[in-house]
Amino acid sequence: MINAILHGILLGGLYALLATGLSLMFGVMRIINLAHGSLALVGAYMAFLFMEHLHISTYLALVPVLPGALIVGYVLQRTLLERSLRAGELVPLLTTFGLLIVIGNLLQYFFSPDVHSLPSGRIGTASWRVTSSVTIPWFDVLILAVAVVVLGGLHLLLRRTQLGRELRATASDADTAELMGVNARRVYARATAIAVATSALAGVFYAMRSAFDPFSGATQLIYAFEAVVIGGIGSLWGTLVGGIVLGVAQTVGAQINVQYFALGGHVVFLAVLILRAVLQAGGLRVLPRGAGA
């Protein structure tokens, strides 16, 4: 059981990394990007392509993939999401869902429905045998460390840099921020760029950790979303907490019965929702508290 909990905490690192982009986009633009998981998967498939053709390691493949993801995110915001935001409240949901369907099926066409996995090098299989029943896989520790670094970096970005101030200002009140000289559209585009880049990073790590297929994006979206909601929508560090809680819920569930893995997470997710609703007598308010942590 201790082993399960430990692995759950480490798994939480991956979910936190995956959820960071989702949380950022919601905090700044109030968009729930349903294509988030699919974009993470695109990152993984792109890394796969680079590795196949350039014969480099997965880690080196991140070098072309991450900047590419930044560009994709920027373009995505300027073309699709910007128009969606203007068109109405429901529209971003609908267009990002359409995007999810399009991406999933395009991936299936180009890469076949087969399962793939990216090699993770020697650290991928190394582990530390603490006791006879507890082992710590180094790779999961790496992912957790990366998640903390990314969240920390974002935190610093938001608190200490010009871009961060612009992001927070636009998140609180876009119109007034524009009056102050902030170009809201460019800010949004940069936020999306960062979000897609973090999701591509998460996607590559996910692909190294487990097998993936074109439709894994949907499942990962659900887990990322659950992590964000459990931790509290709008809070960056809350995403880490949420990811860890989700990870533990899943591994403990799997401990009880192998088939209860996802169910464990779903149950905790729904329980948190009900609890929040009960505690807030006036009803659950899904309010963003800005992009700050």
Added chain:
Amino acid sequence: MAFTLGLGVLLALLAFAPLMLSQGSLDNLIQLYFLVILAIMWNALAGYGGLVSVGQQAFIGIGAYAVVFLSVQHSLNPYFAMLLATLIGAAISIPVAAVMLWLRGGAFAIGMWVVAEVFAILISLDASLGGGTGTSAVLAFNLRYTPEQRLRYTYWAALAAAAALLVILFLLLRSRLGASLQAIRDDEAAAASVGVRVLLGKGVLFVLAGAGCTAAGTVILAWQLSIPPLGPDSIFGVNWSAKMIFMVLVGGLGTFEGPIIGAIILYLLQTYVSNAGVWYFVMLGSIAIAVALFLPSGVWGAAQDRFNLQLLPVGYRVRR
């Protein structure tokens, strides 16, 4: 008045169709009917209630599996099982509504998807229902009816379900509750401030949509007789939501006639772009995105605006 008579005549004609049309045509019309049901139900939630749900497939799956459970394992008449399954779906939607309606926007959308996944997992844990590898109701139907009879009875069941749901929805929208629903959709806080009971209104819509999607699920089961294994194309798969969103967006979100048009369009695409495979869904998704951005009122909405049409009087028209 003349229009209502026209509708009555249409209904009568459709009811007599099994005596006039071929098996293939009946089969096609059944598909059209369940698509119409799904479209109007999703539109009821999103267009009239402002509730975008990416998880209505939860109820489609419940409908299908409930019929298998009742008719195969408990030997009930499959058509009676369909009716019972719809009631079961409606009953299940009440506690689900109690939990989920606290959410709004994207949280509600994905939350419903989680609910669909939960139902899919729970059912896959039951070995007697196939354990996730699919099951079928072939025995329940074929031991009682010939294929021609099954097709005919399924056709009538599908037509009855679609017509009943259309009538219920129409009456609901014309009622006081319907006016409050549209008020909620337009501005929830303002509606609440004039005394509209927001949760009750949403709850009624949710239960109706739950029952309707369950009914569609039962028809789908009666039509295809088997349930495929879990995956994106399964009865609990998110592809059903993709179809619902497509039909409603293309037809016209928030209009009464729009989803029906959207269902017809999807049905035509489905029938004639049959070689598609993955490109079929790529096309659906792309068209949905394009329509959401460039033709937000859908085909029917645009036609309404252009030609000042209004076939059925349901409060006011939506302009998005």
